Amino acid sequence: MGLVAAAVLTLASLAYIFWPAENPFSQRAKSQLDYLRERKEAVYENLRDLNFEYKAGKYPEEDYVTQRSLLENEAAEIMGEMERLERA
Amino acid sequence: MPHPMPTFGSFSLLLALVLAVYSLAMGGASLWQMATGRSGRIAPERLSETARRAGIMTFAAVSCAAFALVWAAFTNDYSVAYILHHTNRDLHPAYKFSALWSGQEGSLLLWSWLLAAYGFVLRLRHKVDVRLTAHASTILSGVQVFFLLLLVFAAPPFSIQPGEIPPDGFGLNPLLQYPEMVIHPPMLYLGYVGFTVPFAFALGALIMRYPGEKWIHITRRWTMVTWLFLTVGIFLGAHWAYSVLGWGGYWGWDPVENASLMPWLTGTAFLHSVMMQEKRGMMKSWNVWLIFSTFMLTVLGTLLTRSGLVSSVHAFAQSSIGNWFYGFLVLVFCVCLFVFVRQRDHLKTENKLESIVSRESSFLFNNLILLVACFTVLWGTLFPVLSEYVQGSKATVGAPFYNRVALPIGLFLLFLTGVGPLLAWRSTTLRTIRRNFILPSIATVANAIGLMIAHVRPWEDQSQLYSLMAFSLGAGVIAAILSEFLRGANVVSTQTGKNLFTASLQLIQRNTRRYGGYIVHFGVVVIIVGIAGGAFNQSMEKEVGFGDRFSVGPYELRCQSYTEDSNPVYDTKYALLDVYKNGKFVTQLSPESRFYAASQTNSTVVANYSTLQHDLYVIYMGNNPETNRPIIKAFLNPLVIWIWIGVFIIIVGTFVALAPAIKPALATSRVSHTEAVAVGSGD
Incomplete structure (x- = not known):
């Protein structure tokens, strides 16, 4: 009984592992552009965060303006780099 | 054949080992082919797919072995030495089931089965990022091979009892015959083993020089679930100690308790510091080493629990498997160091710390404090072993040593829990500090005055001083959390016209991660209040x-x-x-x-x-x-x-943080005319 069960398990394993896959799934490698898209999304998330916290009254106007312009500059730099890569 | 189930169990483990070795070897070979552009007779993608499937079948084979051991326990098969030594006929069925993890061989089988189960889920979800998952899957197979080698050669759970078989078993350790013991070890092991997944992703991402931080996004839920399991496991253990050991306390700084606390401390540090990597591209090397250390500490924890290296009321096994673990720990450290040295230029930080008063610096301090706590616990745990090795006599490290260090550290962490969310990213001006800190400061001071009026005397007794600080800082943190909720709910209320309660619920739904995190922080405060009562x-x-x-x-x-x-x-x-x-x-x-x-x-x-x-x-x-x-x-x-209530709050908070957020309506920003930035509830 034990040996029969062991044999069934072995055969099932071999069949599953080596059964040909009709469409082996593959993805293209992640590019620098993909990475920049992620970075841009992260900076946008930070901007959303800042806007919300400002609306919630956590930051005075002067601090908010400074922080927002830093984030916007960062976003602009990333978008510039993305445009350069897309043109190339 | 006289022993069909033990035979099946032993064979299943052997088959699992072969499959894991195949998954490791072919997974590694296919990744090497893909990285170098070389190709053998079989395309690397095809080879990688067979490795993935072998990993999946490893789970099936280890499950069969675990089933065979549980079956042997329920059928009172005392021909299996492990069953003879850990069960008896009259044992309650729940404890017969828990026999799976009540001894060394069984608990190593549980480790292996949980790892295979995590690997099974990871491999099924491979389309999330095929190449990164293939790396993680191969690393998991490597860890799996180690535990299966242990089970096949060093600690086989299906060893046959020599000589005449006794009519009844020797029974389960009475300390383990308690309802929580049926769930405490699996919870703890789910936590220990689960950290292998973020470790595998981090190491895999570093090996393949994965661009960006998406691996953190992929592993975020894994890490949080694992952290929750470890948290619940630790507190179930504390509750078990409180209810069973009968010395009046719940935490005795026992080496095995410490072993579970250490990866929790580094894992908690990791959960916080990855936010800096996600948001600002900072602390990449730090994060990689945090998760490497967390994984190594989980292996060390298993070693401490299972090898008999340290004396403990929780160490339910004494054995010679220690050398296997030492070897594995050294191997893991060498692999991590080698990969880190080779790929360290990939971990360059994108931003630098701009101000000491910022959200980033609060995370940094939080991390440093957690690591100091971890090192203290590690030192105290291993000092008796080291002293015996150096001086020939075993020194004892008791609770006063840990309390002297842990109490101030805990209070500082509590302080940071309140301060961190109130600080701005990059730098915080005095104006912002004044605006955000008034309410928590008032709550802290008012609480301290109130307690002293209620006859708490911090100048008479150090433990009362610490308690007063814990209660007062706790009040400050709760005030900070409440103000965060109220401010956010007010914004949502203004936007939607809903009342504050409905707006609060919407606020949580919009940013589950942030507000789930605050709920977890609230749970931590409640736990600390419960602990402070000990004074x-x-x-x-x-x-x-x-x-x-x-x-x-x-x-x-x-x-x-x-x-x-x-x-x-x-x-x-x-x-x-x-x-x-x-x-x-x-x-x-x-x-x-x-x-x-x-x-x-x-x-x-x-x-x-x-x-x-x-x-x-x-x-x-x-x-x-x-x-x-x-x-x-x-x-x-x-x-x-309140300690147990706090744990319940942490569970709720973690579930909230794990839930997907509902995206708010979009509003435009001046970054670009074509892009829209949602004025959501932040992150």
Whole structure:
């Protein structure tokens, strides 16, 4: 009984592992552009965060303006780099 | 064939080992081919797919082995030495099931099965990022091979008992015959083993020089679920110690308790510092080493629990598998160091710390403090072993050492829990500090004054000083969390016109991660309040006869009777105590002392009357040999129940943080005319 069960398990394993896959799934490698898209999304998330916290009254106007312009500059730099890569 | 199930179990483990080795070797070969552009007779993608499937079948094979062991326990198959030594015929079915992890071989099988189960889920979800998952899958297979090697060659769970088979087993350790012991070890192991997944992703991402931080996004839920399992496992263990060991406390800085705390500390640090990597591209090397260390500490924890390296009430095994673990730890460290040195230029930070008063610096301090705590615990745990190695005599490191360091560290962490969310990213001006810190500061000071009016005397006793600080800082943190919720809810209320309560719910739904995190922080504060109550513990020990009375705190205990009883599993002595408060009967308690015949050991069953204010915790210490009357010890432990309530709040908070957020409506920003930035609830 034990040996029969062991044999069934072995055969099932071999069949599953080596059964040909009709469409082996593959993805293209992640590019620098993909990475920049992620970075841009992260900076946008930070901007959303800042806007919300400002609306919630956590930051005075002067601090908010400074922080927002830093984030916007960062976003602009990333978008510039993305445009350069897309043109190339 | 005389032993069909043990044979099947042994074969399943052997097959699992072969499959894991195949998954490791072919997975590694295919990744190498993809990285170098070389190709053999079989395309690397095809080879990688067979490795993935072998990993999936490893789970099936290890599951069969685990099933065979549980089957042997339920069918009282004492031809299996492990079953003979850890069960007996009259054992409750739940404890027969828990026999799977009550001994060394079984618990290593559980480790291996959980790892295979995590690997199974990871491999099924490979389309999330095929190449990164292939790397992680291969690394998981490597870890799996180690544990299967242990199970096949060093600690086989299906060893056949030589000679004549006894008619009944030797029974389960009585300390383990407690309901929580059915779920505490699996929870802890789910936490230990689960950290292998973020470790595998981090190492895989570094090996393949994965661009960006998406691997953190992929592993975020894994890490949080794992962290939750470890948290719940630790506190179930604390509750078990409180309810079973009968010394009146829940945490004794025992080496095995420490072993579970260390990866929790580094894992908590990792959960916080990855936010800096996600948001600002900072601390990449730090994060990689945090998760490497966390994984190595989980392996060290298993070594401490299972090898008998340190003396502990929790170390339920003594064996020689230590050398295997030392070798594995050295190998893991060398691999991590090699990969880090080769790929360190990939981990360059994108931004630098701009100000010491910023959200980033609060995360950094949080990390440093957690690591100091971890190192302290590690030092205290290993010092007896090191001292024996160097001086030949084993030094003892007791609770005072840990408390001296852990209490100030805990208070500073509590302070950072309140301060961190109130600081701005990059730098925080004095204007912002003034605006955000007024309410928490008032709450802190008002609480401290209130407690001193209520006769807390911090200048008389250091433990009262720490308690006062914990209560007051806790009040400050709660005020900070409430102000975050109220401010956010006000914004949502203005946007949607809903009332504050509905707006609060929407706020949480919009940013589950942030507000789930705040709920977790609230749970941590509640736990700390419960722990701080320990400064006001009282106890009383007394020999009692029929009708004798004694008092502890506001309670009066009256011995109604004491007697002895017996059943097939154990003999018991117990007392019946009526409890009165202000002259009114409140409950009856029945502390017990048991003797288990199968294992020839004694055990205590604590009687506990728990309220929100305090626990009345009563132990049957034994009988006076001269009078044969019971000796009863009663503790009054204030606020203990809040520790368990805090854990429940942490569970709720983590579930909230795990839930997907509902995206808010979009509003435009001036970054670009074509892009839209949602004015959501931040992150």
